[in-house]
Amino acid sequence: MTKLRFGVTYALLFVAIGGIGVLIYQFYNNDTPVYAYQMDESIMLQDLSSRSYVSIDYSDKPTVLLFFTSWCPYCNEDAPKIVELHDKYKEFINVYGINVIQRDELSEVIGYVEKHNIDYPVLLDESNQLYTNYGSHGFPSMFFITPKGKTIDAIVGSADMAYIEESFLKLMN
Structure with missing residues (x-):
C-alpha cells in the first residue's frame, strides 16, 4: 500500500511539473504569431474629437492599436506610458487608442483623454x-x-514601461 501511494505521488508530481513546463514554454515561445487576425483592409471608426469616420492607416508605418475603457484601472495605469512612448516614437509608429464604447460612456472617454493628455487619435469601436x-x-x-x-x-493587461517600449522597438525593426 505504501509503495502504491509513493508511486501515485511521484506520478502526480511528474505530471504537474510537466504541465508547468509546457505553460512556461508557451509563454516564452515567440516563434509563432501572437494573434492570427490579419488587417487586410482599411478599418473605419468614429474619431472621438471630430466625430467623423476615419480610416486606420497602417500601411504607411507600423501601427499600435490600444483597446481600452475609461473605467479600467490598468488602462489608467498604462495611459501615461503610452502617451510618453507615442511622443518619443510618433515619427516612426502610428498609435491609435480604440475605446470599446459599448462598455463605456462617451463623457467618461472624453474625461479619460483629457486626464491623460492623450494626443494620438482616439477612435470608437x-x-x-x-x-x-x-x-x-x-x-x-x-x-x-x-x-x-x-x-x-x-x-x-498592464505592463511596465520597459516591456512596452521593447514591443515598440521590435515593431520598428
Whole structure:
C-alpha cells in the first residue's frame, strides 16, 4: 500500500511539473504569431474629437492599436506610458487608442483623454467588431501591426514601461 501511494505521488508530481513546463514554454515561445487576425483592409471608426469616420492607416508605418475603457484601472495605469512612448516614437509608429464604447460612456472617454493628455487619435469601436476580431482578451490590449497588416506582438493587461517600449522597438525593426 505504501509503495502504491509513493508511486501515485511521484506520478502526480511528474505530471504537474510537466504541465508547468509546457505553460512556461508557451509563454516564452515567440516563434509563432501572437494573434492570427490579419488587417487586410482599411478599418473605419468614429474619431472621438471630430466625430467623423476615419480610416486606420497602417500601411504607411507600423501601427499600435490600444483597446481600452475609461473605467479600467490598468488602462489608467498604462495611459501615461503610452502617451510618453507615442511622443518619443510618433515619427516612426502610428498609435491609435480604440475605446470599446459599448462598455463605456462617451463623457467618461472624453474625461479619460483629457486626464491623460492623450494626443494620438482616439477612435470608437461602436460595433465592438474590431475588438472581437482581435479576440476580446481584456483591457488594455495592445496589438503591434506591421505596414503589411501582420500582428507581430501583443500585450494584454498592464505592463511596465520597459516591456512596452521593447514591443515598440521590435515593431520598428
